[in-house]
Amino acid sequence: MSVLVYTEPHHGKISKNATEAASYASKLAALLGTTATALVCGEASDTETLGQVGISKILQVASEGISQFDTQKLSKAVQEAVRKEMATVIVFSHDFSGKAIAPRVAAKLQAGLVAGAVSLPDTSNGFIVKKAVFSGKAFAHVSVTSEVKVISLLPNSFSVEKTGGTASIESFLPEIGKAGVVVKEIRKESTKLSLTEADLVVSAGRGMKGPENWGNIEELATLMGAATACSRPVADIGWRPHHEHVGQTGLAIRPNLYIAVGISGAIQHLAGVNGSKVIVVINTDAEAPFFKAADYGIVGDAFQVLPKLIEAYKQFKASNN
Amino acid sequence: MKLLVCISKAPDTTSKVSFAENNTKFNEAGVQYIINPYDEWYALVRALELKETLGGTVTTITVGKADNEPTIRKALAIGADDAVRIDAEASDALAVAKQIADYVKNNSYDIIFCGKETIDYNGSQVGGMIAELLDLPYVSLASKLDVNGNTATLERDIQGGKEVVETNMPFVISCAKGMAEARIPNMRGIMAARTKPLQVISGSEVSKLTEIVAYSLLPEKAGCKFIDAENPGELFQLLHNEAKVI
Ligand SMILES: Cc1cc2nc3c(=O)[nH]c(=O)nc-3n(C[C@H](O)[C@H](O)[C@H](O)COP(=O)(O)OP(=O)(O)OC[C@H]3O[C@@H](n4cnc5c(N)ncnc54)[C@H](O)[C@@H]3O)c2cc1C
Numbered sequence: 001m002s003v004l005v006y007t008e009p010h011h012g013k014i015s016k017n018a019t020e021a022a023s024y025a026s027k028l029a030a031l032l033g034t035t036a037t038a039l040v041c042g043e044a045s046d047t048e049t050l051g052q053v054g055i056s057k058i059l060q061v062a063s064e065g066i067s068q069f070d071t072q073k074l075s076k077a078v079q080e081a082v083r084k085e086m087a088t089v090i091v092f093s094h095d096f097s098g099k100a101i102a103p104r105v106a107a108k109l110q111a112g113l114v115a116g117a118v119s120l121p122d123t124s125n126g127f128i129v130k131k132a133v134f135s136g137k138a139f140a141h142v143s144v145t146s147e148v149k150v151i152s153l154l155p156n157s158f159s160v161e162k163t164g165g166t167a168s169i170e171s172f173l174p175e176i177g178k179a180g181v182v183v184k185e186i187r188k189e190s191t192k193l194s195l196t197e198a199d200l201v202v203s204a205g206r207g208m209k210g211p212e213n214w215g216n217i218e219e220l221a222t223l224m225g226a227a228t229a230c231s232r233p234v235a236d237i238g239w240r241p242h243h244e245h246v247g248q249t250g251l252a253i254r255p256n257l258y259i260a261v262g263i264s265g266a267i268q269h270l271a272g273v274n275g276s277k278v279i280v281v282i283n284t285d286a287e288a289p290f291f292k293a294a295d296y297g298i299v300g301d302a303f304q305v306l307p308k309l310i311e312a313y314k315q316f317k318a319s320n321n
Numbered sequence: 322m323k324l325l326v327c328i329s330k331a332p333d334t335t336s337k338v339s340f341a342e343n344n345t346k347f348n349e350a351g352v353q354y355i356i357n358p359y360d361e362w363y364a365l366v367r368a369l370e371l372k373e374t375l376g377g378t379v380t381t382i383t384v385g386k387a388d389n390e391p392t393i394r395k396a397l398a399i400g401a402d403d404a405v406r407i408d409a410e411a412s413d414a415l416a417v418a419k420q421i422a423d424y425v426k427n428n429s430y431d432i433i434f435c436g437k438e439t440i441d442y443n444g445s446q447v448g449g450m451i452a453e454l455l456d457l458p459y460v461s462l463a464s465k466l467d468v469n470g471n472t473a474t475l476e477r478d479i480q481g482g483k484e485v486v487e488t489n490m491p492f493v494i495s496c497a498k499g500m501a502e503a504r505i506p507n508m509r510g511i512m513a514a515r516t517k518p519l520q521v522i523s524g525s526e527v528s529k530l531t532e533i534v535a536y537s538l539l540p541e542k543a544g545c546k547f548i549d550a551e552n553p554g555e556l557f558q559l560l561h562n563e564a565k566v567i
Contacts, residue, residue: 010480017480069484071449071459094445096479099438100461103449107415112530115414115444128534135440137338139537146530180458180492184474185485194481200567224567242499243478248334248440249358250498256566268334271440274539278564280556281545291545296559300550312554320561 003029003036004087005055006078008097009044009067016155016197017093019049023160024153025091026054027120032089038167039081041074042067051167053160059084059172069097070179075104080174082109082148094152095196102152112144118157132157135248135271155196156254157275189243198227201255203246203273205231207262207283207302211239216306217261223313229253231263247272261302265290282306322377322468322490324368325430326401327421327447329383329411330392331357331440340536347441347536356392359436361399362503363496367466368434369400370501375468377431378402382424384409384417384524397514398506404517409524412532414442418450419527425455431490432473437462437497448495458492464499 005025007018014022022038029036035056040047047058059081066077078101082090090105092098094116106113114129118139122128126143132154133140195201202221208214214228221228228244235245246253248268254275261282263269270293273279281294284301291297298305332338333353341348356365368379381396381404383389393404407420425433435448445461452459464483465476471490476483478497506514548556560567 015480069479071452071461072456075453096462096477099445100449100459103414103418103446104453104459106446107418107450107453110415110530113414113444113446114531115446130537133442133536134332134338135443136539138340138539140442140533141535141537143532143534144530145532181460181486181488183484183486186479186482187476187485188482196480245498249362252443257560257564271334278560278566280560293542294545295542295564296556297545297547298550298553298556299547300553305550305553308551309553309556313557315554316557316561 001032001034002085002087003032003034003089003091004078004081004085005036005038005091006098006101007038007040007050009040009042012043013046014044014049017095019053019160020155020158021091021093021153022050022055023053024120024158026163027161028089028091030054031120031123037081037085037087039078039172041077047169048166051165052162054163054165055167056165058167058169060169062171062173063176065179066176068179068183070181071100071104072180073176074101075108076176077174078105079108081172088148090148090150092150092152094154098152102150106150109148109150110146111148111150112146113150113152114142114144115152116154117151118154132275136252136273136275137271154254189241193225193227195227195229195244195246195251196253198255200224200226200257201229201253201276202226202259202261203229203231203263204234204261205263206233208234213303214240216310220306220310220313223310223317226257226259231269260290261306263290264288265293322371322375322432323430324372324377324379324432324434325425326360326365326368326379326381326396326434327383327436328360328365328381328393328396329357329436329439330354330385330389334358334440338538344536345534354392356395357436357439359438359440359496361396363498363500364434364436365396365399365401366501366504367496368432369504371468380405382407382421384420385411390519393519394514395506397517397519398510399504400510402517404519406519406521407524408521409527412529414444414446415450416527416529418447418454420524421447422451422454423525424522425451429491433491433493435493435495437495445495448493452493455493458488459494460486460488460492461495462497463494464497466494466500
């Protein structure tokens, strides 16, 4: 018995999502009285991170073409690692890659899958995992009855704990077969921080009146090291790129801090952001529904408040350095 | 080209989420069901566009009881040619995927479309599971799909960007924003939908491996603390000292 975690390096580094999944896997292994192994599909220069979060063994996949993403190849690699490690729980991040591979692995292994888990399982009576449902409006507690189980962990829902260990590294050469899907090109959306991995997000809506007014939003975000997001109508009318659209029909995000400027807080918008740890709302309308979901609020005109905030942040940063 | 679109119902996006029977069941009182937006806006509409330009048929498939028929009729009104309902409980994602995979084994299709996820259980599971059960290529979270002969070119969302990929038919795809624009059914479509074929078949025996034993709501917010708009700098002190997020 063991716990296996799938990791895929991002730009040659173990990603934040993968580190969270690895930390979760090692905590889970401790809970089950076993150890956790990480499968690393691609080249990473910082695999020691995995040992530091409690992984005891790394299987470094050396098969030709493993870093060319294909769900058929990658699910074969995972299956072979499961057999080798006699894994009974397989952990993924519920990110773009995990969503693509975890279902394949679960179907092949006849394993119950909990997609979007937010905490470690309760094993006091069976195996019950809490997951986010209704686009972040609620949680479901899912009992998994199969012998082998697959869990994909919602990004930003589990705090990484550095336990300070080291992992042994073993080269691993699974038979991965041919790719059914061939990667032709990778297009980076921008060099900026990716929204789903950002700890801080500054977001704006129709209250900004037009695309030419986003300068203050971008300036505040850049100063804070935050990613930018927007409401759906703003993306639909082309004021902002589609990949910034958050909400029920866009990206669901769970940053530590979500600052919403000129967004009313419609139920479909809240659905994608109410997993955020702290929400700040800036709106001219004191009755805007978003204030009900907020931790901090400023009733005021964004065009006046934002320049003041930018100045205040510069001072804050200067005095906290 | 034979196109199959997996359609699920989902509570209307404005539904109040609450639970009944000691927090073990979703409270359906007053809840309106719609076609899951990802299935409708992106998967179904893109399938219809491909049919219109390249020819072929669009069939929808739904696993579930008769209470799914209004949403199935809506999919027919938007333009699907016919529909299949597998009369079985949609007990968990793998159970649904097995029913659909069993159906496809006996009725081959060129492309099997799913939505990115349902807006109620947010699993993003069924497409990948169908692909594995049928040993087909799978492109998840695709925002673009073009077909040229037997080959398809797609874009899929990845961390911080997009990946352009190529695959051959048959394959499975899950559709995300960007794939197509929503269509509103017109009167002719609605009339025609009434008489379009909706075949009900009985499902195979499948067991479920997961079960929801309870629900809970998000913890209540303590309330909003207001900061003076004239002097908003206090915000950062609060975020630093009190909330500890910066
Ligand atoms: C099926 C469905 C799915 C949907 N999915 C999503 C989704 O995923 N994401 C999403 O965001 N929406 C979604 N919506 C749309 C949603 O219902 C709202 O229409 C949308 O979120 C409103 O965007 P907004 O807050 O930017 O604009 P508005 O509702 O127009 O709000 C603008 C706000 O700005 C404030 N304001 C105006 N001027 C200023 C100023 N100078 N300074 C400060 N504040 C100002 C106003 O008081 C107002 O509160 C969906 C809708 C449907 C039906």
